[in-house]
Structures are given as C-alpha cells and as structure tokens.
Amino acid sequence: TPQDAYSLLRAAIASPDPVVFLEPKKLYWSKGEVDTAVTAEIxxxxxxxxxxxxxxxxxxxxxxxxxxxxxxxxxxxxxxxxxxxxxxxxxxxxxxxxxxxxxxxxxxxxxxxxxxxxxxxxxxxxxxxxxxxxxxxxxxxxxxxxxxxxxxxxxxxxxxxxxxxxxxxxxxxxxxx
CATH class of the missing domain: 3.40.50.920 (Rossmann fold)
Incomplete structure (x- = not known):
C-alpha cells in the first residue's frame, strides 16, 4: 500500500543497518492516504x-x-x-x-x-x-x-x-x- 511504502522506506532510511528496498514498478501508481505519523517496523x-x-x-x-x-x-x-x-x-x-x-x-x-x-x-x-x-x-x-x-x-x-x-x-x- 502507499502507506506501507512510505513507512517502510522511512524505516529503511532510519535503520543503522544496510537495507535493500525493492519497489515493484507495477505499484508505482497506487493511490491511497498516507499518514506520516505512522511507522512500520522492518x-x-x-x-x-x-x-x-x-x-x-x-x-x-x-x-x-x-x-x-x-x-x-x-x-x-x-x-x-x-x-x-x-x-x-x-x-x-x-x-x-x-x-x-x-x-x-x-x-x-x-x-x-x-x-x-x-x-x-x-x-x-x-x-x-x-x-x-x-x-x-x-x-x-x-x-x-x-x-x-x-x-x-x-x-x-x-x-x-x-x-x-x-x-x-x-x-x-x-x-x-
């Protein structure tokens, strides 16, 4: 979901460990609400x-x-x-x-x-x-x-x-x- 993409990318950036973040191009145009306060855990x-x-x-x-x-x-x-x-x-x-x-x-x-x-x-x-x-x-x-x-x-x-x-x-x- 767009929320997951946002939250997981933020978690990847914040991680002290190396992270490979894969983005399926098929989902680039997905639409949805994103709450910037919500975080996901890798x-x-x-x-x-x-x-x-x-x-x-x-x-x-x-x-x-x-x-x-x-x-x-x-x-x-x-x-x-x-x-x-x-x-x-x-x-x-x-x-x-x-x-x-x-x-x-x-x-x-x-x-x-x-x-x-x-x-x-x-x-x-x-x-x-x-x-x-x-x-x-x-x-x-x-x-x-x-x-x-x-x-x-x-x-x-x-x-x-x-x-x-x-x-x-x-x-x-x-x-x-």
Whole structure:
C-alpha cells in the first residue's frame, strides 16, 4: 500500500543497518492516504485480510493479486486470509506461522520463478514450523521456471487470479468428496 511504502522506506532510511528496498514498478501508481505519523517496523508482516479457510502469503506486487483472488474466492464460499509478508529478511515467522496455523492451509504467491526462490524458502519455513497444523500441502503460485518473458508476454508468465484459485481448490477440501 502507499502507506506501507512510505513507512517502510522511512524505516529503511532510519535503520543503522544496510537495507535493500525493492519497489515493484507495477505499484508505482497506487493511490491511497498516507499518514506520516505512522511507522512500520522492518521485519513485521501485516494481515491484509482476515479469513479462516486458507492463508495466502504474498509480498510486493503479488499482494494486490492475493487480495483480488481472496475476493473472488469469497464469492465462491471460501474465507481467505491474506498476509503481506512485507520484509524478506528479517522474516516475520511469528505472524506467518500464527496465520497458517489458524487456517491449516497456505498458498505462497510470488512473481519470481518458484525454483530456488523466496517463495520456496517461505514454503519450507511454513512446513518446518506448521507441519502438525497443516491439513494440506503448502502450494506455490509463482512465475514459471523459465527466463522472464518480454513485457508483451509477461501476463502469461506472471501468476494470475485463476492460478491462485486453482491452488486454493487443490488443498484437499472435505466438501469436494
């Protein structure tokens, strides 16, 4: 969100440690109110939407996609929680694991390829910390494991709502017998 971008950039500038601040160009034109008094802590995730059936874990440009997929899934009768990871290192294991434990299902969404990626690391961390709470395998919806597509074709490469909904549907639901 514009608020997160402002708050996290201020936190990065104020940090005595080196910080790599990544800005998804897709979100440059996002609009929203910004309260300059609000601060965010580097290393803290944010619950962007509450839900009880499945948790979508996303960061950067994948967060609006996760929220859109959650809205569509709600129309199909699924209660979808969205966690905006916000910071990759340090990583907020506490918020992420509490969210996944509360739903028992998780899908990690990222634009980067899935192999040897942040998405695969998040998936591994969730498995390690939530295994006994999981009702289904943790799924990933990522870019394909190919070179990044040229701009004209990137819409076929990047995750989309349909791929996220397919991942949600594959999570071993009892009512799908």
């Amino acid at each position: 290393g803290s995730a944010r619950i962007a939407r509450d839900g009880s059936d499945v948790t979508l874990l996303a960061y950067g440009a994948s967060v609006p996609l996760a929220l859109e997929a959650a809205e569509v899934a709600a129309g199909e009768g699924r209660s979808v929680q969205v966690v905006d990871v916000r910071s990759l290192s340090p990583f907020d294991d506490e918020t992420v694991t509490a969210a996944v434990r509360s739903t028992g299902r998780a899908v990690v969404i990222a634009e980067a390829p899935g192999f040897v990626s942040v998405a695969s690391e998040i998936q591994a961390r969730v498995f390690e910390r939530c295994f006994e709470y999981l009702e289904a395998p943790v799924r990933r919806v990522t870019g394909f494991d190919t070179p990044y597509a040229p701009p004209k074709f990137e819409h076929w490469y990047l995750p989309d709502v349909d791929r996220v909904l397919d991942a949600i549907d594959s999570l071993h639901w009892e009512d799908d017998a």
